[in-house]
Amino acid sequence: MKRKLIAAVSVAGMMVGVAACGSSDDKGSSEPKAGGEKTLTVWVMDGSAPDAWMAEVNKEFEAKHEGVKVKVEKQQWNGIQEKVTTALSENSPPDVLELGNTQTAGYAVTGGLADLTADKDKLGAAAWNKGMLSSAEMDGKLYSAPWYAANRxxxxxxxxxxxxxxxxxxxxxxxxxxxxxxxxxxxxxxxxxxxxxxxxxxxxxxxxxxxxxxxxxxxxxxxxxxxxxxxxxxxxxxxxxxxxxxxxxxxxxxxxxxxxxxxxxxxxxxxxxxxxxxxxxxxxxxxxxxxxxxxxxxxxxxxxxxxxxFFGGSNLAIAERSANKDLAKEWLALAAGKEQMTKYSAAVEGALLPNQDDAQFKPAAGSFAEAMAAAAPAGKITxxxxxxxxxxxxxxxxxxxxxxxxxxxxxxxxxxxxxxxxxxxxxxx
The missing domain is CATH 3.40.190.10 (Periplasmic binding protein-like II)
Structure with missing residues (x-):
């Protein structure tokens, strides 16, 4: 998806090769380095997440990890594929990044994204909408967490x-x-x-x-x-x-x-x-x-x-070269978990479908959001x-x-x- 998302929320607004040269042996740590503060960098697209919701996620995360700060950097859809391609090939990429759901496979196939298959239980994958989940997997492996989607x-x-x-x-x-x-x-x-x-x-x-x-x-x-x-x-x-x-x-x-x-x-x-x-x-x-x-x-x-x-939406992935993979996985589990996704759905007033049906905000009767949610069980991707x-x-x-x-x-x-x-x-x- 390549459109700014949270527009016309009152109606239920929508809608949106990596040259990864090897991987890092540094699995990250939930503890900051001695004498300094550790930063977890998160890239999200402009319009994808309400500021108040993101601030609450980061506040809860930072409270559990003394000395760790989350730095959110907003990106624009225009030119984002080239920017992500470059970032994932460098030694200091963002730790967590939002990707369009139809773009995820392209970054995964070249090794730019961390393999999260062993972390499915920790991330809460069993609760994710199956139609959205399919965009996060390739060849039986998990490379991202579905975040949100929308449909016609x-x-x-x-x-x-x-x-x-x-x-x-x-x-x-x-x-x-x-x-x-x-x-x-x-x-x-x-x-x-x-x-x-x-x-x-x-x-x-x-x-x-x-x-x-x-x-x-x-x-x-x-x-x-x-x-x-x-x-x-x-x-x-x-x-x-x-x-x-x-x-x-x-x-x-x-x-x-x-x-x-x-x-x-x-x-x-x-x-x-x-x-x-x-x-x-x-x-x-x-x-x-x-x-x-x-x-x-x-x-x-x-x-x-x-x-x-068709489900158009975004996933949240972790860069293979992230120096803070463990921290990134914990942040991802929090942001994509039921509690925060329920709050996310409420924050956008049902404008977007959360990654799990149980987190869906109850939309107003007769609204676009109500019709969109009713169609969600039949959602698929290319x-x-x-x-x-x-x-x-x-x-x-x-x-x-x-x-x-x-x-x-x-x-x-x-x-x-x-x-x-x-x-x-x-x-x-």
Missing amino acids: VVIYDKKAYAKAGVTPPKTRDEWIAGLEKLKAADAKTQPIYLPGQSWYVLAGFVWDEGGDLAVKDGDKWKGTLGTAEAASAMDFYKKLQSFSTAPKDKDEASPQQSTDVVPKGGVASWIGLGWEAGGAIDAIKKAGGEADFGYFPIPGKTADKPGSV PVTAGWANVETLPNPIKEYMTKVLKGEDAKKAGEAADKEITERINKQ
Whole structure:
């Protein structure tokens, strides 16, 4: 994730190769060196953690470790991958650092992150959300602790839904039926705004069908958009997109749906993140209007389970070259533990999902946060491998596949072409 997170908290705001040359034999110590103070350096992204929460974590930690001070250094998402790459290759890296959940594998594969597998019990891994945990592990080893995540939900105009007599659906079939009613009720309003290349939304549909974007094949990876599961997912996406006048060759940021499309009116519903909902509300207010949004989880194939959603979020890792590994592990166990994660969730008013379900702040009824939390059990992430970052590099083959199918090309043929590109890219380190 590469966006500032705690924005529009009242709505539930969202959303975001290492050359590690060897490792340090200094395992760190919980005791300061004689005659001096020991410093534990923590890198977090600007906007990820409320200052008051972070201060409380550090106060509790320092009280248990006399002579130890925690130094928090805020970072910007812009240029962070290059900065982390450099830091992890140096002899004095930050001890603990926040990493985007889809970036973690890339740093782990080259040895830049400490292996925390033996510390899982101490860190409380058994309580972590399984969807978030998957981003912290690679090849059966743990390289970070999941911290927080967020996911997309359907944002709808209450007035438009009421006019058409539509209520929030529980299944895909109900969703399509509701869009039909919205279309019949107002020909000038899009039942849903859905750009052709919103590939994170498509990923959820693929997972619902039992498929994936890519899978491990021996010691290599291969793309899987040429499968029947992906074709079925794309077929459903195509049905949804038929209710929209959004461009088939653009994603949700081109134009930005929350600030450049929705505030102009004529949109009954759209799929977005918390920060996007907040941005739309602000933009409508600046234009002299007042938003009246409702929210519901992306419906699943059956009413007993919401649709799968992509988890965008961050993990907390420890640098392999940290001179204070033991201290860093203790800080990590505290910050990512149930007590502090419960306080974290409350501090952001449910704007972000904590790493464990039992720590979730009870969101207000009808809020974005409530819908996001309801969808959390169906959260997943993209394939966990360092090469996945190459797949997302423009031109993104998943986006191109979607546009081809929406414009009439056979899904299997388009998927097989995309798979060749995905397979080549994903196996590059």
